[in-house]
Amino acid sequence: MKLATIAILSLTLPLVAQQPRAPDPAPKITDAHRAEFFKRQLALANAQQAFQAAQSQAQQAIAEMTKDCGDKFRPQLDQQGDPVCVAIPEPPKPAVPAKK
Numbered sequence: 001m002k003l004a005t006i007a008i009l010s011l012t013l014p015l016v017a018q019q020p021r022a023p024d025p026a027p028k029i030t031d032a033h034r035a036e037f038f039k040r041q042l043a044l045a046n047a048q049q050a051f052q053a054a055q056s057q058a059q060q061a062i063a064e065m066t067k068d069c070g071d072k073f074r075p076q077l078d079q080q081g082d083p084v085c086v087a088i089p090e091p092p093k094p095a096v097p098a099k100k
Contacts, residue, residue: 065075069085076086 062075065083069075072088073085074088075083078084
């Protein structure tokens with residue numbers, strides 16, 4: 001009888017050991033960390049919106065300066081960083097092939 005019990009246990013123990021165990025539960029994010037995340041996400045969205053508005057206003061200012069400079073000049077920053085109108089260089093004329 002002892003031998004039969006040992007034989008049964010020795011056959012069933014490896015089967016029990018091979019059964020998959022339940023995975024550990026996932027950790028929980030605290031309410032404080034969630035609140036901080038949403039707060040920072042909102043701040044980022046507001047900053048992106050402010051950046052886009054500033055960029056649009058800067059492009060509008062450049063367009064107005066371009067109008068001020070006219071057709072033969074374009075706005076450019078001088079050495080002090082101030083916008084000035086500078087002449088648009090004429091495109092180079094195509095070279096005429098030499099006659100033989």
